[in-house]
Amino acid sequence: MSAWRSTRNWAFPRLSPWLSGRPGADRRRAIINIDSSGLGSDSWPVSVAWRILDTGREGHVLIKPAPTWHGWDEEAEEIHGISRARLDRDGRAPAEAAQEIAIALRGLEVHSDAPALDQMWLDKIFADAAHLAVPALRRYGDLFPGAARRDYQALVREVGDQAADWKALADIRRLAAAVTLYERG
DSSP: OOEEEEEEEEEOOOOOEHHHTTTTSOOOOHHHHHHHOOHHHHHHEEEEEOOOOOOOOOEEEOOOOOOTOOOOOOOHHHHHOOOOOOOOOHOOOOOHHHHHHHHHTOOOOESSSSHHHHHHHHHHHTTOOOTOOOOOOGGGGSSSSSOOOOHHHHHHHOOOOOOOSSSSHHHHHHHHHHHHHHHHH
């Protein structure tokens, strides 16, 4: 039993709360976004941003490269706007960043718009912090029950750019705003 919700030029089928569970009603959810030094096999994560959907609390950490991390793509730097020098100066060691991420996201259902790639980056950050549980990422689209990918992506585009000091943080703000619009329906 679905009802159609239509606002402007996008429409989402909404499932009955009794069939699908009200989004977020019985679980705490977060969105994560990770920027990297590139997409090659020698690339590594440079920044991680997250936002807890039910509280609006967010966090961000810059990652100082581990001694074995060498890949750097100038085009990636142009996209995320974080220099290698800044990471060396202001970044946290991967194990320290892993601890901060693990504490912030403990017990949360964590969503990503690129879960396979972001999971790879998280695994790399957590590699030297074996005592910490790596968050298992879920698809961002799961936050839009009954919606087609093209429809929730249109909503994200409609939300537009969000202000932030780092691209990863701006991205999660945009993704979170789209979820809020969808849920307020």
